[in-house]
Amino acid sequence: MNERQHDSYTRWRRGLSYVWWPLLVSGALALTAYAFTFGYDKVITLAVIYVGFALLVGVIEQVMPHNPAWNLRDGQVMQDLGHTFVGSVLAPRLADGMVLALMAAPQVWLAEYYGGTLWPGGWPIAAQAALAIVLGDFGGYWSHRLAHEIPFLWRFHALHHSPLRLYFVNTGRFHPIDSMKSTLMIAPLLILLGAPEEVMLWQIAFTNYVGILSHCNIEMRCGCLNFLFNTPGVHRWHHSRLPREADNNYGENVMIYDLLFRTHLNPDRPPPVDLGIKAAIPSGFTAQLLSPLHFDALEAEGARLRALASLETDTAND
Numbered sequence: 007m008n009e010r011q012h013d014s015y016t017r018w019r020r021g022l023s024y025v026w027w028p029l030l031v032s033g034a035l036a037l038t039a040y041a042f043t044f045g046y047d048k049v050i051t052l053a054v055i056y057v058g059f060a061l062l063v064g065v066i067e068q069v070m071p072h073n074p075a076w077n078l079r080d081g082q083v084m085q086d087l088g089h090t091f092v093g094s095v096l097a098p099r100l101a102d103g104m105v106l107a108l109m110a111a112p113q114v115w116l117a118e119y120y121g122g123t124l125w126p127g128g129w130p131i132a133a134q135a136a137l138a139i140v141l142g143d144f145g146g147y148w149s150h151r152l153a154h155e156i157p158f159l160w161r162f163h164a165l166h167h168s169p170l171r172l173y174f175v176n177t178g179r180f181h182p183i184d185s186m187k188s189t190l191m192i193a194p195l196l197i198l199l200g201a202p203e204e205v206m207l208w209q210i211a212f213t214n215y216v217g218i219l220s221h222c223n224i225e226m227r228c229g230c231l232n233f234l235f236n237t238p239g240v241h242r243w244h245h246s247r248l249p250r251e252a253d254n255n256y257g258e259n260v261m262i263y264d265l266l267f268r269t270h271l272n273p274d275r276p277p278p279v280d281l282g283i284k285a286a287i288p289s290g291f292t293a294q295l296l297s298p299l300h301f302d303a304l305e306a307e308g309a310r311l312r313a314l315a316s317l318e319t320d321t322a323n324d
Protein backbone atom coordinates (compact mmCIF):
# COMPACT_ATOMS: atom_id res chain seq x y z
CA MET A 7 0.00 0.00 0.00
CA ASN A 8 1.55 3.35 -1.03
CA GLU A 9 1.24 6.51 1.06
CA ARG A 10 -1.79 7.85 -0.85
CA GLN A 11 -3.65 4.58 -0.59
CA HIS A 12 -2.78 4.44 3.12
CA ASP A 13 -4.16 7.98 3.66
CA SER A 14 -7.37 7.11 1.85
CA TYR A 15 -7.70 3.87 3.91
CA THR A 16 -7.16 5.81 7.16
CA ARG A 17 -9.78 8.39 6.12
CA TRP A 18 -12.26 5.58 5.37
CA ARG A 19 -11.66 3.90 8.72
CA ARG A 20 -12.06 7.19 10.57
CA GLY A 21 -15.23 8.05 8.69
CA LEU A 22 -16.70 4.61 9.31
CA SER A 23 -15.85 4.79 13.02
CA TYR A 24 -18.23 7.77 13.30
CA VAL A 25 -21.13 6.10 11.50
CA TRP A 26 -20.95 2.47 12.69
CA TRP A 27 -23.20 2.87 15.73
CA PRO A 28 -26.08 4.83 14.13
CA LEU A 29 -25.73 2.80 10.91
CA LEU A 30 -25.86 -0.60 12.63
CA VAL A 31 -28.65 0.28 15.08
CA SER A 32 -30.89 1.96 12.48
CA GLY A 33 -30.14 -0.81 9.95
CA ALA A 34 -31.07 -3.53 12.46
CA LEU A 35 -34.27 -1.69 13.48
CA ALA A 36 -35.27 -1.14 9.83
CA LEU A 37 -34.63 -4.82 9.06
CA THR A 38 -36.72 -5.80 12.10
CA ALA A 39 -39.63 -3.61 10.94
CA TYR A 40 -39.38 -5.09 7.43
CA ALA A 41 -39.16 -8.68 8.74
CA PHE A 42 -42.23 -8.16 10.95
CA THR A 43 -44.32 -7.42 7.81
CA PHE A 44 -43.85 -11.04 6.65
CA GLY A 45 -46.14 -12.22 9.44
CA TYR A 46 -43.84 -14.92 10.86
CA ASP A 47 -43.60 -15.49 14.62
CA LYS A 48 -42.09 -12.25 15.92
CA VAL A 49 -40.05 -13.85 18.70
CA ILE A 50 -38.37 -16.23 16.22
CA THR A 51 -37.91 -13.37 13.72
CA LEU A 52 -36.17 -11.33 16.44
CA ALA A 53 -33.94 -14.27 17.40
CA VAL A 54 -32.87 -14.84 13.77
CA ILE A 55 -32.08 -11.16 13.20
CA TYR A 56 -30.19 -11.02 16.52
CA VAL A 57 -27.94 -13.95 15.58
CA GLY A 58 -27.29 -12.41 12.11
CA PHE A 59 -26.56 -9.03 13.72
CA ALA A 60 -24.16 -10.61 16.22
CA LEU A 61 -22.29 -12.43 13.44
CA LEU A 62 -22.02 -9.21 11.42
CA VAL A 63 -20.60 -7.41 14.48
CA GLY A 64 -18.14 -10.31 14.92
CA VAL A 65 -16.92 -9.91 11.31
CA ILE A 66 -16.49 -6.12 11.65
CA GLU A 67 -14.52 -6.71 14.89
CA GLN A 68 -11.95 -8.66 12.86
CA VAL A 69 -11.67 -5.94 10.19
CA MET A 70 -11.79 -2.78 12.33
CA PRO A 71 -10.97 -3.73 15.95
CA HIS A 72 -10.97 -1.11 18.70
CA ASN A 73 -8.29 -3.16 20.49
CA PRO A 74 -6.64 -5.97 18.43
CA ALA A 75 -5.63 -7.78 21.67
CA TRP A 76 -9.33 -8.20 22.52
CA ASN A 77 -9.72 -10.37 19.40
CA LEU A 78 -7.38 -12.98 20.90
CA ARG A 79 -9.06 -16.01 22.48
CA ASP A 80 -9.36 -16.06 26.27
CA GLY A 81 -10.62 -19.63 26.67
CA GLN A 82 -14.07 -18.34 27.65
CA VAL A 83 -16.01 -18.50 24.37
CA MET A 84 -18.05 -21.61 25.28
CA GLN A 85 -18.63 -20.29 28.81
CA ASP A 86 -19.78 -16.94 27.36
CA LEU A 87 -22.20 -18.74 25.02
CA GLY A 88 -23.44 -20.95 27.88
CA HIS A 89 -24.07 -17.96 30.14
CA THR A 90 -25.79 -16.14 27.26
CA PHE A 91 -28.20 -19.07 26.89
CA VAL A 92 -28.83 -19.67 30.60
CA GLY A 93 -28.44 -16.12 31.95
CA SER A 94 -29.74 -14.02 29.07
CA VAL A 95 -32.30 -16.29 27.38
CA LEU A 96 -33.74 -18.81 29.88
CA ALA A 97 -33.55 -16.84 33.16
CA PRO A 98 -35.27 -13.64 31.87
CA ARG A 99 -38.10 -15.77 30.36
CA LEU A 100 -38.60 -17.44 33.75
CA ALA A 101 -38.62 -14.03 35.48
CA ASP A 102 -41.05 -12.67 32.84
CA GLY A 103 -43.44 -15.50 33.72
CA MET A 104 -43.14 -14.64 37.40
CA VAL A 105 -43.81 -10.93 36.74
CA LEU A 106 -46.86 -11.73 34.56
CA ALA A 107 -48.29 -13.95 37.31
CA LEU A 108 -47.57 -11.40 40.06
CA MET A 109 -48.90 -8.44 38.08
CA ALA A 110 -52.08 -10.07 36.75
CA ALA A 111 -54.30 -9.02 39.67
CA PRO A 112 -52.90 -5.44 40.09
CA GLN A 113 -53.17 -4.95 36.31
CA VAL A 114 -56.88 -5.91 36.32
CA TRP A 115 -57.53 -3.71 39.37
CA LEU A 116 -55.79 -0.72 37.76
CA ALA A 117 -57.63 -1.22 34.45
CA GLU A 118 -60.97 -1.34 36.29
CA TYR A 119 -60.10 1.70 38.43
CA TYR A 120 -59.14 3.83 35.44
CA GLY A 121 -61.70 2.28 33.07
CA GLY A 122 -59.00 1.00 30.72
CA THR A 123 -55.25 0.63 30.36
CA LEU A 124 -52.95 3.51 31.28
CA TRP A 125 -50.68 2.77 28.33
CA PRO A 126 -50.90 5.36 25.51
CA GLY A 127 -51.85 2.75 22.88
CA GLY A 128 -52.92 5.44 20.41
CA TRP A 129 -49.37 6.75 19.98
CA PRO A 130 -47.31 5.73 16.94
CA ILE A 131 -45.54 2.41 17.62
CA ALA A 132 -42.09 4.07 17.51
CA ALA A 133 -43.13 6.54 20.24
CA GLN A 134 -44.58 3.72 22.35
CA ALA A 135 -41.35 1.74 21.95
CA ALA A 136 -39.27 4.80 22.95
CA LEU A 137 -41.46 5.24 26.05
CA ALA A 138 -41.05 1.55 26.96
CA ILE A 139 -37.26 1.82 26.55
CA VAL A 140 -37.01 4.91 28.79
CA LEU A 141 -39.43 3.57 31.45
CA GLY A 142 -37.84 0.10 31.38
CA ASP A 143 -34.39 1.57 31.83
CA PHE A 144 -35.40 3.17 35.13
CA GLY A 145 -35.68 -0.27 36.75
CA GLY A 146 -32.66 -1.44 34.75
CA TYR A 147 -30.55 1.46 35.99
CA TRP A 148 -31.33 0.79 39.65
CA SER A 149 -31.01 -2.96 39.30
CA HIS A 150 -27.55 -2.48 37.81
CA ARG A 151 -26.46 0.21 40.25
CA LEU A 152 -27.56 -1.83 43.26
CA ALA A 153 -25.60 -4.79 41.86
CA HIS A 154 -22.45 -2.63 42.12
CA GLU A 155 -23.26 -1.05 45.49
CA ILE A 156 -24.63 -3.98 47.50
CA PRO A 157 -21.92 -6.61 48.13
CA PHE A 158 -24.41 -9.52 48.17
CA LEU A 159 -25.74 -8.54 44.72
CA TRP A 160 -22.21 -7.91 43.39
CA ARG A 161 -21.43 -11.62 43.94
CA PHE A 162 -23.87 -12.40 41.11
CA HIS A 163 -22.99 -9.46 38.84
CA ALA A 164 -19.21 -10.01 39.13
CA LEU A 165 -19.37 -12.75 36.49
CA HIS A 166 -20.30 -10.12 33.86
CA HIS A 167 -17.27 -8.02 34.82
CA SER A 168 -14.75 -10.86 35.07
CA PRO A 169 -13.56 -10.99 31.39
CA LEU A 170 -10.35 -9.20 30.50
CA ARG A 171 -11.66 -8.17 27.09
CA LEU A 172 -14.90 -6.92 25.55
CA TYR A 173 -16.24 -8.49 22.36
CA PHE A 174 -19.62 -9.39 20.93
CA VAL A 175 -19.90 -12.86 22.51
CA ASN A 176 -19.55 -11.80 26.16
CA THR A 177 -22.46 -9.32 25.94
CA GLY A 178 -24.83 -11.91 27.41
CA ARG A 179 -22.44 -13.28 30.06
CA PHE A 180 -24.78 -12.91 33.04
CA HIS A 181 -25.41 -15.05 36.08
CA PRO A 182 -29.07 -16.22 35.94
CA ILE A 183 -29.84 -14.75 39.39
CA ASP A 184 -28.40 -11.38 38.27
CA SER A 185 -30.47 -11.28 35.07
CA MET A 186 -33.65 -12.50 36.82
CA LYS A 187 -33.28 -9.68 39.33
CA SER A 188 -32.95 -7.18 36.43
CA THR A 189 -36.08 -8.51 34.70
CA LEU A 190 -37.99 -8.40 38.00
CA MET A 191 -37.09 -4.70 38.32
CA ILE A 192 -37.67 -3.73 34.65
CA ALA A 193 -40.81 -5.59 33.59
CA PRO A 194 -43.42 -4.86 36.36
CA LEU A 195 -43.87 -1.17 35.49
CA LEU A 196 -44.40 -1.88 31.79
CA ILE A 197 -46.77 -4.77 32.46
CA LEU A 198 -48.68 -2.79 35.10
CA LEU A 199 -49.15 0.09 32.66
CA GLY A 200 -50.42 -2.40 30.08
CA ALA A 201 -47.67 -2.06 27.44
CA PRO A 202 -48.74 -4.29 24.50
CA GLU A 203 -46.67 -7.33 23.50
CA GLU A 204 -45.55 -5.70 20.25
CA VAL A 205 -44.13 -2.72 22.16
CA MET A 206 -42.33 -5.06 24.57
CA LEU A 207 -40.81 -6.88 21.58
CA TRP A 208 -39.51 -3.59 20.17
CA GLN A 209 -38.04 -2.76 23.58
CA ILE A 210 -36.29 -6.15 23.61
CA ALA A 211 -35.08 -5.67 20.01
CA PHE A 212 -33.55 -2.27 20.81
CA THR A 213 -31.99 -3.62 24.02
CA ASN A 214 -30.48 -6.53 22.06
CA TYR A 215 -28.89 -4.33 19.38
CA VAL A 216 -27.62 -1.66 21.78
CA GLY A 217 -26.38 -4.39 24.16
CA ILE A 218 -24.27 -6.22 21.62
CA LEU A 219 -22.75 -2.96 20.37
CA SER A 220 -21.98 -1.84 23.94
CA HIS A 221 -19.58 -4.81 24.20
CA CYS A 222 -18.33 -4.82 20.61
CA ASN A 223 -14.64 -4.57 19.83
CA ILE A 224 -15.20 -2.28 16.84
CA GLU A 225 -13.37 1.02 16.43
CA MET A 226 -16.19 3.50 17.03
CA ARG A 227 -16.39 7.17 17.79
CA CYS A 228 -19.81 7.88 19.23
CA GLY A 229 -19.50 11.62 20.08
CA CYS A 230 -22.73 13.06 21.46
CA LEU A 231 -24.38 9.61 21.32
CA ASN A 232 -22.34 8.85 24.48
CA PHE A 233 -24.74 11.18 26.32
CA LEU A 234 -27.86 9.56 24.93
CA PHE A 235 -27.22 5.82 24.66
CA ASN A 236 -25.21 3.01 26.22
CA THR A 237 -22.55 3.08 23.51
CA PRO A 238 -19.26 1.14 23.59
CA GLY A 239 -17.70 4.54 24.34
CA VAL A 240 -19.33 4.65 27.78
CA HIS A 241 -19.67 0.90 28.46
CA ARG A 242 -15.89 0.32 28.18
CA TRP A 243 -15.46 2.61 31.19
CA HIS A 244 -18.04 0.50 33.01
CA HIS A 245 -15.79 -2.56 32.58
CA SER A 246 -12.65 -0.84 33.89
CA ARG A 247 -10.74 -2.69 36.61
CA LEU A 248 -10.81 0.53 38.69
CA PRO A 249 -14.04 0.74 40.72
CA ARG A 250 -14.02 4.56 40.55
CA GLU A 251 -14.39 4.22 36.76
CA ALA A 252 -16.50 1.05 36.65
CA ASP A 253 -19.11 2.28 39.14
CA ASN A 254 -20.65 4.51 36.47
CA ASN A 255 -22.67 4.27 33.24
CA TYR A 256 -25.32 1.87 34.52
CA GLY A 257 -27.94 2.55 31.82
CA GLU A 258 -28.90 -0.50 29.79
CA ASN A 259 -30.04 1.49 26.76
CA VAL A 260 -30.15 5.19 27.57
CA MET A 261 -27.96 7.50 29.64
CA ILE A 262 -30.75 9.71 30.99
CA TYR A 263 -30.67 8.18 34.49
CA ASP A 264 -26.86 8.25 34.66
CA LEU A 265 -27.01 11.97 33.84
CA LEU A 266 -29.86 12.50 36.31
CA PHE A 267 -28.26 10.56 39.19
CA ARG A 268 -24.70 11.73 38.40
CA THR A 269 -23.11 8.45 37.39
CA HIS A 270 -22.33 9.37 33.79
CA LEU A 271 -18.63 8.98 32.96
CA ASN A 272 -17.26 9.98 29.57
CA PRO A 273 -13.80 11.55 30.08
CA ASP A 274 -11.82 12.98 27.21
CA ARG A 275 -9.10 10.29 27.23
CA PRO A 276 -8.76 6.80 25.75
CA PRO A 277 -11.00 4.20 27.45
CA PRO A 278 -9.39 1.62 29.78
CA VAL A 279 -7.58 -1.44 28.44
CA ASP A 280 -7.20 -3.04 31.88
CA LEU A 281 -10.57 -4.70 32.44
CA GLY A 282 -11.80 -7.23 35.00
CA ILE A 283 -12.36 -7.48 38.75
CA LYS A 284 -10.42 -8.23 41.92
CA ALA A 285 -11.99 -11.64 42.60
CA ALA A 286 -10.47 -14.67 40.85
CA ILE A 287 -13.57 -16.05 39.09
CA PRO A 288 -12.95 -19.72 38.13
CA SER A 289 -12.67 -20.61 34.44
CA GLY A 290 -15.23 -23.46 34.28
CA PHE A 291 -18.90 -22.88 33.47
CA THR A 292 -20.40 -24.72 36.47
CA ALA A 293 -17.80 -23.30 38.86
CA GLN A 294 -18.70 -19.81 37.56
CA LEU A 295 -22.39 -20.44 38.26
CA LEU A 296 -21.48 -21.51 41.81
CA SER A 297 -18.97 -18.67 42.36
CA PRO A 298 -21.38 -16.42 44.35
CA LEU A 299 -21.55 -19.15 47.02
CA HIS A 300 -17.88 -18.72 47.97
CA PHE A 301 -17.15 -15.23 46.72
CA ASP A 302 -15.10 -14.19 49.78
CA ALA A 303 -12.63 -17.00 49.08
CA LEU A 304 -12.42 -15.94 45.41
CA GLU A 305 -11.63 -12.36 46.45
CA ALA A 306 -8.91 -13.62 48.81
CA GLU A 307 -7.49 -15.76 46.00
CA GLY A 308 -7.52 -12.73 43.67
CA ALA A 309 -5.58 -10.70 46.28
CA ARG A 310 -3.07 -13.55 46.69
CA LEU A 311 -2.49 -13.78 42.91
CA ARG A 312 -2.03 -10.00 42.62
CA ALA A 313 0.53 -10.00 45.46
CA LEU A 314 2.38 -12.86 43.77
CA ALA A 315 2.38 -11.05 40.40
CA SER A 316 3.75 -7.83 41.92
CA LEU A 317 6.43 -9.84 43.76
CA GLU A 318 7.48 -11.42 40.42
CA THR A 319 7.56 -8.01 38.76
CA ASP A 320 9.74 -6.62 41.56
CA THR A 321 12.12 -9.61 41.30
CA ALA A 322 12.34 -9.19 37.49
CA ASN A 323 13.12 -5.48 37.89
CA ASP A 324 15.92 -6.11 40.44
Ligand SMILES: [Zn+2]
Pocket residue numbers: 150154163166167244
Ligand atom coordinates in the same frame (compact mmCIF):
# COMPACT_ATOMS: atom_id res chain seq x y z
ZN1 LIG B 1 -21.99 -3.68 35.83
Ligand SMILES: [Zn+2]
Pocket residue numbers: 166221241245
Ligand atom coordinates in the same frame (compact mmCIF):
# COMPACT_ATOMS: atom_id res chain seq x y z
ZN1 LIG C 1 -21.10 -5.15 30.07
